[in-house]
Amino acid sequence: MGRLMKVEVEVISKEIIKPSSPTPDHLCHYQFSFLDQIAPQVYNPLLLFYEHKAKTQFNITEISNHLKNSLSEVLTLFYPLAGRIKHNQFIHCNDEGIPFFEARVLDCTLSDVLNNPIPGELNKFMPFELDDITNSFPLGVQLNIFQCGGFAIGQCISHKIADGLSYFMFSKIWAAIARGDKANINPPEFISSTLFPPKEFNIAYDGGVGITKDRVTKRFVFDSSQIENLRARYGHNMHLQKRLTRVETLSTFVWSRFVAATKDCTMNKLYRVIHAVNLRSRFDPPLPQSFFGNLFCISMTAPLQIPSSGGDEECSHDVVIQAVREAVGKIDNEYVKKLQKQGDKHLGVMKKQADSFKRGETGTLLSFSSYCRFPLYDNDFGWGRPTWVGSPSLTYKNVVLFMDTKEGGGIEAYVSLEEEVMAKFECDSELLSYVAPTVGCC
Known part of the structure; x- marks a missing residue:
């Protein structure tokens, strides 16, 4: 079953990795887009685990x-x-380089982590605090x-410069360079x-709404058969065109x-339910998937009224x-065109939403992102x-x-809630009847 995982990590070296070739002068000023400007100043993490293979x-x-040399190449x-x-507003592309930490994991084996991954402990494998808004590094790596x-390999990329798809493109190309598949x-x-041309902000916009210390992230695994059971259950009563x-099935559940x-x-x-939407396909x-940056926006449902007692749950x-x-x-494409032309108006709407969220007027929000x-x-x-491949605690x-689970078909759900709410959520009998019986889920 594996013992309760407690991670201790000791950083043994830090090096700054610079691009293998200098950035040309005409590329030294990387201008943020409007969507970069309104992205939260937090880090998106990625955590990749590799077992020891004695033969190879x-x-x-x-x-x-090998990682440092290939990182230097991919930074070009x-x-x-x-x-x-x-x-x-922009990134000064001065080739100052990114920090590469080496760390020794103490008193905890790789199998301890794999048997019982606890997101809060996985933060110790990351190079930065994910909510450090004072950090000016766009990227950091920790081995x-x-x-x-x-x-x-723990990687952090600033949400100011990249959405999830851009991040995975970077990591995938870094890996390709490292294995010689150029x-x-x-x-x-x-x-x-x-x-999405940048805007002069004449109103303050706080991208940190919702960041709170009083939160805990837990990981719940759903295998493909249970997702299919839920899909059949929800689809049974509905006449859906598609x-x-x-993701629709599991987010509903x-x-x-x-x-x-x-x-x-x-x-x-x-x-209200919020979903992050990739704009490239809209x-x-x-747009090609190779377009880098924050090319996403959020969709928010109209308010959903929940009966105070009873009510038809399937309904x-x-x-x-x-x-x-x-x-x-x-x-859709019309929405994208408006967003390109009327960014100021969009910013005003977001400011109103953030303010009403702070005042508790928008109702209770639950946001979904998918890396599936x-x-x-x-x-x-x-x-x-x-x-x-796993994630530390969410911000x-x-x-x-x-x-996605490694086997495909299944999904790992990382759920970040206030501690009081999580205490109820993680022991919900309906939830647990669909969660795969893995260690550390409840």
């Missing part, structure tokens, strides 16, 4: 040097990542070395500020258990599925695919992040 693996010094392609963030010879690289294109996706955990302790019986014609599932589809469906179908397990740096409360 080098020693840790060779692994470290992703030159803004080696610069410094300035005033929420964590286990005594058994296994290792974990022929199939599709290099990044940095034109987001021409698509079959429910795995998680939302229903969140409502069950909060409806008795919230004065406001209104709920352009006509669609509420139908309501949230239809509401989410309606909200996401509004983000992203190439998480393609990060082969020359020693094979990762054994497991905000009332947030759910979905990631």
Whole structure:
């Protein structure tokens, strides 16, 4: 079963890695797009675990040097990542480089982590505090070395410069360079500020709404058969034009258990569901996946009224599925065109939403992001695919992040809630009847 995982990490070295070739003078000023400007100043993390393979693996010094050399090469392609963030407006691409930490993992084996991953403990494998808004590094890397010879690569990229897809593109290309597969690289294109020109902010916008210390992240695993059971259950009563996706199915289920955990302790019986939406596919014609930056926005449902007692639960599932589809469906090519032309208006709407959220007027929000179908397990740096890809604690409360399981078909849900709410949520019998029986889920 594995013992309760408690991680201790000791940093043994820090080095600054610079691009292998200098950035040309005409590229030294990387302008933020409007969507970069309004992105929260937090870090998106990625954590890749690799087991020791005695027959094929080098020693840790060779692994470290290999990662640093290939990182230096990939920073030439992703030159803004080696610069410094300035005033929420641009990156000075001065090739100052990024910190690369080496750390020794004490009194904890790789199998301890894999048997019982606790998101709060996984933060110790990351190079930065994820909510450090004073940090001007766009990127940081930490190589964590286990005594058994296994290792974990912790990466942090600033949300100011990249959304999830951009981040995974960077990591995938870094891995391709490391294993010598340069022929199939599709290099990044940095034109987001021409698509969404930056704005002069005449109103203050706080991207940190929802960051709170009083939160805890837990990981819940749903195997493919249980997701199919839920899909059949929800689809049975609905005449849907399109079959429910795995993410629609699971977000509806998680939302229903969140409502069950909060409806008795919230004065406001209104709920809203938020989904992050990739804008690349919403352009006509669609943008290439190689476009780098924050090319996403959020869709928010209309307020969903929850009956104070009783009520048909299956009916509420139908309501949230239809509401989410309606909200996401509004983000089409016409919406994108308006966003490109009327960024100031959009900022005003976001400011109002943030203010009313602070005053508790918007109802109770639950936000979903999905990394499903992203190439998480393609990060082969020359020693094979990762054994497991995971996430540390999430930065905000009332947030759910979905990631594919390694086997495919299943989903790992990282759920971040206030501690009081999590105490109810994680022991919900309906939730537990669908969660795979893995260690550390409750």
